[in-house]
Amino acid sequence: MFSLLKRSDTTLLFQNLPSKRFLSLGFNYYNSEASISGCIENANNFCDFFRLSLHFNKTAVLTDSPSRAVTKTDVIKSIENFVDEANPNDVLFFQICGKSGAKGVELPDGLYLSEEEIFEELIYPLSHSSITLVIILDCGMHMNGLRYESKDQRVLQNNGLEETTANVIVLSKLTSFSESVLKLIEQKYLHSLTLKELVKAVDCELKTGHSPDMSKTVGELLLCPI
Numbered sequence: 001m002f003s004l005l006k007r008s009d010t011t012l013l014f015q016n017l018p019s020k021r022f023l024s025l026g027f028n029y030y031n032s033e034a035s036i037s038g039c040i041e042n043a044n045n046f047c048d049f050f051r052l053s054l055h056f057n058k059t060a061v062l063t064d065s066p067s068r069a070v071t072k073t074d075v076i077k078s079i080e081n082f083v084d085e086a087n088p089n090d091v092l093f094f095q096i097c098g099k100s101g102a103k104g105v106e107l108p109d110g111l112y113l114s115e116e117e118i119f120e121e122l123i124y125p126l127s128h129s130s131i132t133l134v135i136i137l138d139c140g141m142h143m144n145g146l147r148y149e150s151k152d153q154r155v156l157q158n159n160g161l162e163e164t165t166a167n168v169i170v171l172s173k174l175t176s177f178s179e180s181v182l183k184l185i186e187q188k189y190l191h192s193l194t195l196k197e198l199v200k201a202v203d204c205e206l207k208t209g210h211s212p213d214m215s216k217t218v219g220e221l222l223l224c225p226i
Contacts, residue, residue, distance in 0.1 A: 018087060018088065018089035018090050018091075019056075019057035019058065019087065019090055019091075020050075020054070020055075020056040020057055020058075020090070020091040020092075020093075021056060021057060021058045021059070021082070021085070021086075021090065021091075021092050021093070022046070022047060022050040022051070022056050022058070022059040022060070022092075022093045022094075022095070023059075023060050023061075023062075023078065023079075023082045023092075023093070023094050023095070024043040024044075024046055024047055024059075024060070024061045024062070024094075024095040024096075024097065025043065025061075025062045025063075025070075025075060025078070025095070025096045025097065025098070026039045026040040026041075026042060026043025026044065026061060026062070026063045026097040026098065027039055027040070027063065027064050027070065027097070027098040027099075027106075027107065027108050028040050028063075028064060029064065029098070029099070029106070029108055030064055030065060030066045030069070030108070031066065031069070032108070034099075036098075036099060039097040039098050039138075040063045040064075040097070042097045042138065043061050043063060043095065043097045044061055044063075046095060046097075047059045047060070047061045050093065056093075058085075060078070060082075062074065062075070062078050064108040069108040069109050070107065070108045070109065071107070071108075071109045071111075072107050072109060072111040072112075072113065075107060075113060076117075076121060079094075079121045079122050080121065082094065082122075083121070083122060083125045083126060086126060086129070086131055088129060088130045088131070089130050089131065090131050090132070091131075091132045091134075092126075092131060092132065092133045092134070093134045093136070094122060094133070094134070094135050094136070095135075095136040095137075095138060096113075096136070096137055096138060096139050096141075097138045097139065098138075098139045099139050099140060100137075100139045100140050100141035104117070104118075104141065105118075105137070105139050105141055106139075115141075118135070122135065123135075123168055126168075127168070131167070132167040132169075133167070133168045133169070134168075134169045134170075134171070135168070135169070135170045135171065135172075136171050137170070137171065137172040141172055169195075192217060192218075193217060193218045194215050194216065194217055194218075195215075195216055195217075195218070196215070198218055
């Protein structure tokens with residue numbers, strides 16, 4: 001015999017279902033002596049691809065504009081919201097399109113998002129979950145694997161990747177990832193690539209929390225049933 005659920009119960013049920021979400025940060029560094037072009041377009045193109053082609057439940061883009069420079073506070077807040085909304089078994093993609101320096105990802109307000117901050121704000125809060133988290137650093141930055149101390153005084157080796165239970169994949173040291181992948185998308189070739197072939201095709205660096213199955217295709221990673 002079936003029992004009826006109250007409206008509040010069904011709302012809660014659907015809120016807690018696993019989902020696929022994408023957050024992209026794209027910066028052209030307007031009104032800066034070192035402004036660049038194409039990063040906002042890449043971020044928006046990827047957002048459209050994840051929403052329309054991969055049917056992600058929620059996609060969001062944070063970009064600067066000629067009239068407003070995105071601040072570090074804005075970036076941290078967007079990451080915090082992204083993490084706070086995560087549920088068990090969610091598939092999360094996080095991308096930064098921009099440029100980097102010795103201090104980390106350069107932000108439009110002249111500050112930086114460091115490697116340690118990426119782990120502290122994004123990876124560490126999800127590290128003991130059943131979530132799949134893919135980080136795409138399309139800004140020339142690569143993860144050095146520094147040893148550092150987290151906010152709760154836990155010392156994390158290799159930024160704690162080996163301690164995670166979450167399925168964490170970091171693609172970094174990228175300079176033309178968006179352009180390369182968008183071409184693969186246009187050629188309808190991306191889904192059939194294995195992780196090993198993808199790393200070679202876009203000439204990037206791969207770091208993971210576990211030893212990944214490099215024969216797994218990108219299509220299986222993006223479209224895995226949840």
